[in-house]
Amino acid sequence: xxxxxxxxxxxxxxxxxxxxxxxxxxxxxxxxxxxxxxxxxxxxxxxxxxxxxxxxxxxxxxxxxxxxxxxxxxxxxxxxxxxxxxxxxxxxxxxxxxxxxxxxxxxxxxxxxxxxxxxxxxxxxxxxxxxxxxxxxxxxxxxxxxxxxxxxxxxxxxxxxxxxxxxxxxxxxxxxxxxxxxxxxxxxxxxxxxxxxxxxxxxxxxxxxxxxxxxxxxxxxxxxxxxxxxxxxxxxxxxxxxxxxxxxxxxx
Amino acid sequence: xxxxxxxxxxxxxxxxxxxxxxxxxxxxxxxxxxxxxxxxxxxxxxxxxxxxxxxxxxxxxxxxxxxxxxxxxxxxxxxxxxxxxxxxxxxxxxxxxxxxxxxxxxxxxxxxxxxxxxxxxxxxxxxxxxxxxxxxxxxxxxxxxxxxxxxxxxxxxxxxxxxxxxxxxxxxxxxxxxxxxxxxxxxxxxxxxxxxxxxxxxxxxxxxxxxxxxxxxxxxxxxxxxxxxxxxxxxxxxxxxxxxxxxxxxxxxxxxxxxxxxxxxxxxxxxxxxxxxxxxxxxxxxxxxxxxxxxxxxxxxxxxxxxxxxxxxxxxxxxxxxxxxxxxxxxxxxxxxxxxxxxxxxxxxxxxxxxxxxxxxxxxxxxxxxxxxxxxxxxxxxxxxxxxxxxxxxxxxxxxxxxxxxxxxxxxxxxxxxxxxxxxxxxxxxxxxxxxxxxxxxxxxxxxxxxxxxxxxxxxxxxxxxxxxxxxxxxxxxxxxxx
Numbered sequence: 001x002x003x004x005x006x007x008x009x010x011x012x013x014x015x016x017x018x019x020x021x022x023x024x025x026x027x028x029x030x031x032x033x034x035x036x037x038x039x040x041x042x043x044x045x046x047x048x049x050x051x052x053x054x055x056x057x058x059x060x061x062x063x064x065x066x067x068x069x070x071x072x073x074x075x076x077x078x079x080x081x082x083x084x085x086x087x088x089x090x091x092x093x094x095x096x097x098x099x100x101x102x103x104x105x106x107x108x109x110x111x112x113x114x115x116x117x118x119x120x121x122x123x124x125x126x127x128x129x130x131x132x133x134x135x136x137x138x139x140x141x142x143x144x145x146x147x148x149x150x151x152x153x154x155x156x157x158x159x160x161x162x163x164x165x166x167x168x169x170x171x172x173x174x175x176x177x178x179x180x181x182x183x184x185x186x187x188x189x190x191x192x193x194x195x196x197x198x199x200x201x202x203x204x205x206x207x208x209x210x211x212x213x214x215x216x217x218x219x220x221x222x223x224x225x226x227x228x229x230x231x232x233x234x235x236x237x238x239x240x241x242x243x244x245x246x247x248x249x250x251x252x
Numbered sequence: 253x254x255x256x257x258x259x260x261x262x263x264x265x266x267x268x269x270x271x272x273x274x275x276x277x278x279x280x281x282x283x284x285x286x287x288x289x290x291x292x293x294x295x296x297x298x299x300x301x302x303x304x305x306x307x308x309x310x311x312x313x314x315x316x317x318x319x320x321x322x323x324x325x326x327x328x329x330x331x332x333x334x335x336x337x338x339x340x341x342x343x344x345x346x347x348x349x350x351x352x353x354x355x356x357x358x359x360x361x362x363x364x365x366x367x368x369x370x371x372x373x374x375x376x377x378x379x380x381x382x383x384x385x386x387x388x389x390x391x392x393x394x395x396x397x398x399x400x401x402x403x404x405x406x407x408x409x410x411x412x413x414x415x416x417x418x419x420x421x422x423x424x425x426x427x428x429x430x431x432x433x434x435x436x437x438x439x440x441x442x443x444x445x446x447x448x449x450x451x452x453x454x455x456x457x458x459x460x461x462x463x464x465x466x467x468x469x470x471x472x473x474x475x476x477x478x479x480x481x482x483x484x485x486x487x488x489x490x491x492x493x494x495x496x497x498x499x500x501x502x503x504x505x506x507x508x509x510x511x512x513x514x515x516x517x518x519x520x521x522x523x524x525x526x527x528x529x530x531x532x533x534x535x536x537x538x539x540x541x542x543x544x545x546x547x548x549x550x551x552x553x554x555x556x557x558x559x560x561x562x563x564x565x566x567x568x569x570x571x572x573x574x575x576x577x578x579x580x581x582x583x584x585x586x587x588x589x590x591x592x593x594x595x596x597x598x599x600x601x602x603x604x605x606x607x608x609x610x611x612x613x614x615x616x617x618x619x620x621x622x623x624x625x626x627x628x629x630x631x632x633x634x635x636x637x638x639x640x641x642x643x644x645x646x647x648x649x650x651x652x653x654x655x656x657x658x659x660x661x662x663x664x665x666x667x668x669x670x671x672x673x674x675x676x677x678x679x680x681x682x683x684x685x686x687x688x689x690x691x692x693x694x695x696x697x698x699x700x701x702x703x704x705x706x707x708x709x710x711x712x713x714x715x716x717x718x719x720x721x722x723x724x725x726x727x728x729x730x731x732x733x734x735x
Binding site: 048049050051052071072073075076077081082084087088089090091092093097098099101102103105106109141158162 | 683686701704705708
């Protein structure tokens with residue numbers, strides 16, 4: 001699905017990613033954990049194509065294509081979805097209109113016709129159930145006046161609508177109460193299939209009680225310093241990040 | 253990044269910039285009483301009309317160009333303008349078949365159909381159109397259908413001939429010839445425009461529309477529109493405009509007057525798309541327009557909706573004088589400036605009658621190196637008890653080289669008035685754009701979405717067909733302007 005080799009990225013003069021290697025196959029769920037400032041969000045931004053970062057070295061192959069050559073919108077159209085840590089508000093643009101535009105842009109990229117309005121509305125109805133999203137939210141402006149929990153649920157709703165091959169969830173659990181977390185996690189679980197993959201970026205082990213990962217990676221100072229199964233997350237939870245820091249202290 | 257996107261925008265061309273190769277009947281350059289007599293004679297006008305013009309001209313000679321607007325431009329040389337240009341008719345036109353085919357082609361390119369027959373096949377929507385090409389009105393459609401209801405919709409010149417009593421009574425009522433420099437100039441040299449009268453108790457069965465086109469080089473367009481809504485009547489009126497792409501600045505100084513009687517309502521919508529000049533700010537239309545309505549009697553309503561994307565310099569304040577008790581004035585505006593465009597636009601709401609209400613919603617969008625100003629006056633006269641106004645002026649900035657300015661003036665002479673003013677300034681964020689892109693929406697479409705969302709309150713006020721056109725126009729005007 002996605003293959004990341006020796007990825008280096010910096011913002012201005014500061015190098016943040018210092019040689020990431022990661023292989024994610026269809027059907028897998030990977031969790032990337034790490035302390036604040038380890039480069040977790042940078043990794044998701046670089047993969048999604050945010051222009052604030054310069055990729056200085058390395059390569060990323062996504063479905064056989066050189067991901068780094070693609071524009072952000074083409075990455076999305078190829079099936080890469082980023083659930084934002086801080087979803088953006090777009091006043092005056094209804095969620096429905098936004099999603100219909102997005103969906104049809106993606107379809108056009110694949111040479112498909114626009115989805116008929118009737119089918120689209122049926123899809124909205126179906127998918128909004130998945131994250132228990134109030135149907136009123138669908139017709140409101142994108143994220144405008146949404147609570148933190150509603151914004152995160154809306155991200156998963158969008159993910160359900162656009163049906164990506166690879167979903168990157170950037171700290172989707174942050175700021176969620178336990179009920180919202182359960183709803184979001186159950187949505188993600190229902191969307192899982194043998195044909196898609198998920199990368200969960202998180203600070204806490206808590207989310208992994210609900211979405212069980214196949215692999216856990218620990219990111220520290222721009223490198224993956226340790227990988228393992230789901231038990232690695234528990235170990236981390238028990239010991240805390242300090243242990244890791246001591247173990248993998250790298251001179252800046 | 254910003255530069256790249258600006259570059260991209262620069263390549264975006266004005267689609268309506270073609271010229272039509274057509275023989276024109278023109279006045280010599282320059283302005284003096286003889287020219288005015290020439291125009292008046294060309295139009296076979298009665299003596300009172302000529303007197304009106306000459307009086308306005310003599311006034312104009314003593315007036316100075318206004319300096320207070322937040323715009324900078326090379327003052328037009330008024331002796332270097334052709335004040336009258338008409339496509340040369342081969343003979344008197346008896347039917348559409350006789351209109352110069354070149355002219356028909358022009359309107360086809362502009363997407364305006366003047367062929368009434370098409371309506372029967374369901375191609376044309378339910379809109380009657382008057383088309384003004386340079387200085388004359390070329391064709392008014394659906395005249396007969398409207399006449400059955402007693403509605404008069406014709407060119408201004410025709411109204412002077414056919415309905416002199418109405419023209420004489422109402423012309424200059426909302427915009428007196430001495431009102432301001434450009435209104436005085438217009439009153440002296442106006443060549444054509446539209447005239448519309450809705451009789452008592454009639455709701456116009458269709459939208460009435462005027463389309464203005466400047467074609468000939470070196471000319472100015474000075475049209476005049478007069479709309480009268482008699483008691484208990486209603487009309488929705490649309491206005492659109494384009495001009496060819498030229499290096500020179502062409503002057504457009506129009507006057508629009510609306511008068512509403514008891515319980516009458518006029519809704520006036522404009523999509524202004526005059527040529528804005530090139531990326532360096534060369535050429536483009538100077539759009540110095542006076543638009544004003546009077547709610548003459550009780551319970552009447554005048555609503556202005558404008559989408560301003562064109563012109564090099566815009567100077568325009570569609571206003572309402574709320575004279576009748578319980579009368580209502582509205583102003584909904586989207587003004588877009590890009591490259592080196594400058595706009596100083598807004599409204600005046602003059603409350604005279606009791607319980608009068610006004611609403612102002614202004615959405616300014618500035619991009620490139622442009623300057624966009626909102627200028628508004630809310631005036632509550634003594635005795636205008638319980639007058640209410642709500643104003644909301646929002647500015648959206650794209651990039652960091654443009655300017656947005658707000659000049660709201662409020663004068664309250666009656667203690668019972670309630671006046672509210674809200675203003676915001678925001679910037680289209682990289683974050684919003686990236687969010688859209690991450691969902692598969694490209695830059696251009698994303699800007700279109702965001703801008704249309706921002707302008708929604710105003711676009712919602714436009715009639716359907718116009719709203720669609722306006723949305724597209726907004727997207728085109730702003731293509732690639734975010735960095």
